[in-house]
Amino acid sequence: MGRKPCCDKHGVKRGAWTPEEDEILIDYIKKNGHGRWRSLPKHAGLLRCGKSCRLRWTNYLRPDIKRGPFTPEEETAIIQLHSMLGNRWAAIASKIPGRTDNEIKNFWNTHLKKRLLGNHQNQQTQWSSVLEPSNAQSKSPSTRHMAQWESARVEAEARLSMESLLLRPASMSKNDSDYFLRIWNSEVGDSFRKKNGQYGVACQSPISSLSTKFRSGSSLTMQRGPAGTSTSTSTTITSKQKNMEPKSHTAYAQDMMTGSDDSSSYELGYSSDISFRLLLDFQGDNDMGFLQGLAG
């Protein structure tokens, strides 16, 4: 037995909304408020599905919606939030006043994703040259510095997840949608943002790329080799991996903490030996002492 459709498709208008319909909906909501979306069209005299009315209101007609192009600040916020939350558009939208989840999702899919994919490819090129030991001598200081910071950033994200695991009350739901946002708004997130801001980093995190790639069934994976071995990033995917559930940042961090060897899944690659070396090599005040602990 299937679920009842949200509304009877017969006699229901679909497609683009006319200005007249918009006006009717706005008038009705102004007078009566919203809620009871299923019965709203009947009461308002609209030949629309209630769901369609709700979407039209929340995505377009709501008075607090900001229209027009995204500002660079909004772009940065979206990228950073997406790196923490993944495709949880509603959660991202809740942190960007005046923008709807639909708008952010569209913006991401049509602009940012392409741009970041381009960046990612550039980064991969740079990474392969940075991480190739035989070329180590020929790296420019800026490239090397970039590599150090990218490593630091990867670890910072894992650390955020680890700290959040430790801070999380037992009663908190695993699916608590505001969970990362709370961390993001905490001092932990603040220090993370400062580091990013300082270096103008605004690219998708490798970790979130990882979970996104898993979700989309794409091929880039990171695998963790047997304990203590140095491994590299991998661009292959096994049939087992294809069927794997995507792993959250938290789960990723949990693996790091427990050392659990879901071994076919992760190869820490540049975030293991090489990144430790890079980080320990990093000049300046860093708060990456926890890595020393991890490294034993």
Add this chain to the structure above:
DNA sequence: AACGTTGCCAACCGCCCTATA
């Protein structure tokens, strides 16, 4: 000018969760 292609975005679809009777 005509046609095909591409990109954008509003709207839709189906699944899921929660509240309530």
Add this chain to the structure above:
DNA sequence: CTATAGGGCGGTTGGCAACGT
């Protein structure tokens, strides 16, 4: 405990405009 309504969410689609040939 179960069924159902209400609503939220993320992924996908379709129509339109801009652009290229």
